[in-house]
Amino acid sequence: MATKPDTIYFFGTCLVDLMYPQAGVSAMQLIQRAGVKVIFPPAQTCCGQPAWNSGYRDEARSVARAQLALFPKPIPIVIPSGSCAGMMKVHYPELFAGQPDEAQAADVASRVYELTEFLVDVLHIELHDLGEPVTVAVHTSCSARREMGVADKIESLLGQLSNVQRVEHARKLECCGFGGTFAVKEPEISAAMVLDKVTHIRNTGVDRLISQECGCLMNIGGAMAKQGDAIPHQHIAEFLWERTGGNAA
Amino acid sequence: MSNTARANILARLREPQRPECGFSERDYLSRYDWDTAERVRRFTERMVAVRAEVHHTTPETWLDVVSQVCAAKGLNNLLVSPETVLGKQLHAQAERFPTLKTYDHPIESWKQELFYGIDAAFTGTYGGIAETGTLIVMPSADEPRLMSLVPPVHIAVLEVAKLYTTFAEAVQAQGWVQAGMPTNALLISGPSKSADIEQTLAYGVHGPKELVVILV
Amino acid sequence: MSSEFRNTVRANLAKPEVRANFYRAMDGLMTRRLDQFPDKAELERLRTQSMAIRANALSKLPELLETLEANLTRNGIQVHWAETTDQANQIVLSILQKHNAKSIIKGKSMVSEEMGLNHFLEALGIEALESDLGEFIIQLDHEAPSHIIMPAIHKNRIQIAKLFHEKFPDIPYTEDVDELTQTARRILRDKFYAAPVGLSGVNFMVAETGTLCLVENEGNGRMSTTAPSVHIAVTGIEKVVESLSDVPPLLSILTRSATGQPITTYFNMISGPRKPGEKDGPEEVHLVLLDNGRSNIYSDPELLATLRCIRCGACINHCPVYVRIGGHSYGTVYPGPIGSILEPQKAGLDVHGELAQASTLCGACSEVCPVRIPIPSILNRLRYDGVRRDTANTNTVGSGKRRTLSEAATWKTWAWAATHPTIYHAGSTLATRFKGMLPTNLGAWTTVRSAPKLAESTLHQQAKNLGVDHE
Incomplete structure (x- = not known):
């Protein structure tokens, strides 16, 4: 769908809801500013991914089923997270295969966009940087990169900001070690991974860390905070909204 | 035991519903359009990259080059078949080469000498592959399997006319399936090597330390 | 919450030298692989083609195995079938006993690791000597391989130098890789000279021609399959391909994915024992076809993809978990992503099911897999099988056993x-x-x-x- 829709659904994700609401707010504002109406179904909770990745498919399905009912109109569903978008786009059809609501799940899946993908491919958003010069490191989540195949979108959005300089960190393509319940089930491996990621990002000397995934930000940011002297981190939506003057733009 | 095992395994494999996987489109043939000069260039480049020696010769000069190679390496002896077309030519001018040895009886009767007393072996080849820098060797009664393996130096002649672009092309053009596979067929792409210690390449692990290709 | 796996992981994460060894090796392997595939679209085309070759072979597996057996038998190769590793070991033993052999020399074979063949034979007083340089090194140190292609990758040059000095005190101490390699060559050459029986693995079996294919760089595989008077090949039933024309594309993607080589030094195609008039080569060639849980994996249309594997190790080389914990942490024969889907299916989810959990599902493995095995999806499926209640609906061993x-x-x-x-x-x-x-x-x-x-x-x-x- 390359034409700009009048209205979209916004699915905020449970993590954004509790930890990073500003990312969700900024994402909706960016879309509204582009002249698109946003519907935020209030009954939304979670896409079901944590249970799906833990093997609890019945539980994942019941939660996912509750979300399916929230998007009746044939309009895009925009999600500020690669992994939640991947859950709905890629895994809902698997999760509902052979179920009575299989067709509904397939329909929902076909309308899902990860936020940066939507901004670039559908809204063709044009950004004018109003901020001071800043250097950033970009961490793209593995689901955005490999499951959704949208790793280039965040780069192209940041590339539009004239005062933002991106600095590549070592092993940029490598996972940060979050992996949802992995971080708790295999904490030693997860810790080794995130500490390496922090080192590589710190070595760039950037002012800020940007990602399209709040799970990764919580992981990397939490590890930096524990060490002290954390590099500020932000979801791409919040960063873009800030840099482009918010409502004033 | 084996027969029961066989029956059980095959029965288990037959049990599930298997998806049809028709696969007629076997298009593995070369997408390269390399002429002879380009094939020679690629072949040489690849071979040299893995530390093989490549000598470009003609039907008139190749024997001289083999002789020079033997002298340069200070070989005391050279294992050469007296039966092959190429081998006969070396034997006919034996005085130009180190002591020529022949592999004319089964390994059991002279294993010690082959393993510890032979400096180099000379063989023909069945063809070559430009893409990967590879010799196709099909050992025979005249040029047995261990010739290209045990001596520290292997000198092999490759006729440019038999230099194919890819492995797939060679298999097809030479009609391997139709001809029936020999006891042993080999692709040889350089001297023996290993990177098992710190990913550092070391040559001459178990096979020849040196591979010399005489392109004719 | 503390398992044996986690204890080993904890111990290995605390060894900076080992982590550095893995990092150095994996970085090199990833770079070299990438250099082999400059054209991304062409790589994707080759992966699809390779997947199709393997999927096609699996879709006809029982028929191809019968064709293979008929053609091998016609070529003079003796075929044996083993449902379990015990049976496979017994078959090898009976061949050794028939020839009164007290030792074997081995080319690299992961299936023989799976069989625990060395321990089995040594307990009976039969020497099983590894001849691949990496395998030789770890056998000296009584270790298991930490990688399926580069078994001694966890060791650095200094560690190997010290090991050689300890085991061969007569040879002067050296840290020079060439000299260390030549030491191994000298020792093993005597063994090749004397060994009555050679044993190897197999990379591909060609049903159409009755051919066993081996991929290697060192020449020890050729030695093991040529110098002794008996050659025993051991492999899994899934390694068959339909036709000879399937081999070139698989070989090409295998070596490029594994070590970033356009081709290995040797590609060895064996289609029979020594024929009358031939002057060397084994008088007898045996093939042991091992099931060991593979037919069970085969019964599930989703998990079946596990058997497409051509053992290149690219998933291992690209795994952010493997590079940190190393191959030994897994406690299995096959480590890394392929091990984490294969081993729980073979041994049961109750035994190795935790491995399916030891992944962030980042997908780096499936992105490089030359036969497009959807490793994260299979990990997810195994997590499901581990905790599901309707265990009657799956054939996975140990399903439901991880539910608490x-x-x-x-x-x-x-x-x-x-x-x-x-x-x-x-x-x-x-x-x-x-x-x-x-x-x-x-x-x-x-x-x-x-x-x-x-x-x-x-x-x-x-x-x-x-x-x-x-x-």
């Missing part, structure tokens, strides 16, 4: 809350309001991270002031 009451109850509660939005949102609002009272010590999470900070108010609350529709 407490974990199941947690997910049930979570699902209940997440399907009752009013209560769910009341809860999250409450949580943000009283976040000061939440614990800051969250166990595993907070060992290296601060506790997650809840926002002042949830997105649901903030969305109300945003002029968005809520229908």
Whole structure:
């Protein structure tokens, strides 16, 4: 769908809801500013991914089923997270295969966009940087990169900001070690991974860390905070909204 | 035991519903359009990259080059078949080469000498592959399997006319399936090597330390 | 919450030298692989083609095995079938006994590792000597391979130099890789000279021609299959391909994916024992076809993809978990992503099911897999099989055995809350309001991270002031 829709659904994700609401707010504002109406179904909770990745498919399905009912109109569903978008786009059809609501799940899946993908491919958003010069490191989540195949979108959005300089960190393509319940089930491996990621990002000397995934930000940011002297981190939506003057733009 | 095992395994494999996987489109043939000069260039480049020696010769000069190679390496002896077309030519001018040895009886009767007393072996080849820098060797009664393996130096002649672009092309053009596979067929792409210690390449692990290709 | 796996992982994570060895090796392998595939579109085409070759072979597996057996037999190769590793070991033993052999020399074979063949034979007083340089090194140190292609990758040059000096005190100490290699060559050459029986693995078996194909660089595979008077090949039943024309593309993608080589030094195609008039080569060639759980994997249309594997190790080389914990942490024959899907299926989820958990599902493995095995999907499936209740609907060994009451109850509660939005949102609002009272010590999470900070108010609350529709 390359034409700009009048209205979209916004699915905020449970993590954004509790930890990073500003990312969700900024994402909706960016879309509204582009002249698109946003519907935020209030009954939304979670896409079901944590249970799906833990093997609890019945539980994942019941939660996912509750979300399916929230998007009746044939309009895009925009999600500020690669992994939640991947859950709905890629895994809902698997999760509902052979179920009575299989067709509904397939329909929902076909309308899902990860936020940066939507901004670039559908809204063709044009950004004018109003901020001071800043250097950033970009961490793209593995689901955005490999499951959704949208790793280039965040780069192209940041590339539009004239005062933002991106600095590549070592092993940029490598996972940060979050992996949802992995971080708790295999904490030693997860810790080794995130500490390496922090080192590589710190070595760039950037002012800020940007990602399209709040799970990764919580992981990397939490590890930096524990060490002290954390590099500020932000979801791409919040960063873009800030840099482009918010409502004033 | 084996027969029961066989029956059980095959029965288990037959049990599930298997998806049809028709696969007629076997298009593995070369997408390269390399002429002879380009094939020679690629072949040489690849071979040299893995530390093989490549000598470009003609039907008139190749024997001289083999002789020079033997002298340069200070070989005391050279294992050469007296039966092959190429081998006969070396034997006919034996005085130009180190002591020529022949592999004319089964390994059991002279294993010690082959393993510890032979400096180099000379063989023909069945063809070559430009893409990967590879010799196709099909050992025979005249040029047995261990010739290209045990001596520290292997000198092999490759006729440019038999230099194919890819492995797939060679298999097809030479009609391997139709001809029936020999006891042993080999692709040889350089001297023996290993990177098992710190990913550092070391040559001459178990096979020849040196591979010399005489392109004719 | 502490398992044997986690204890080993903890111990190995604490060895900086080993981690450095893995890092150096994997970085090199990833770069070299990438150099072999300059054209991304061409790589994707080759991966699809290779997947099709393997999927085609699997779709006709029983028929191809019968054709293979008929053609091998016609060529004079003796075929043996083994349902279990015990049976496979017994077959090897009976061949050795027939020839009164007291030792064997081995080319590299992961299936022989799977069989535990060396231990089996040594317990009977039969020497089983590894001749691949990496395998030779780790056998000296009584270790198992830490990688399927580069078994001694966990060791550096200095460690190997010290090991050689300890085991061969007569040879002067050296850290020079060439000299170390030549030492191994001298020792093993005597062994090749004397060994009555050679044993090898197999990379591909060609049904059409009755041919066994071996891929290697050192020449020890050729030695093991040529110098002794008996050659025994051991391999899994899945390694068959339909026709000879399937081999070139698989060989090409195998070596490029594995070590970043356009081709290995040797590609050895064996189609029979020594014929009358031929002057060398084994008088007898045997092939042992091992099932060991493969036919069970075969019975599941989704898990079947596991058997497409051509053992290149690219998934291992690209795994961010493997590079940190190393191959020995897995406690299995096959480590890394392929091991984490294969081993739990072979041994059962109750035995190795935790390996399916030891992944972030980042997908680096499936991105490079030359036969497109969807490793993260299979890991997810095995997690499901581990905790599912309808175990009658799956053939996976040990299914349901990883389900615990407490974990199941947690997910049930979570699902209940997440399907009752009013209560769910009341809860999250409450949580943000009283976040000061939440614990800051969250166990595993907070060992290296601060506790997650809840926002002042949830997105649901903030969305109300945003002029968005809520229908």
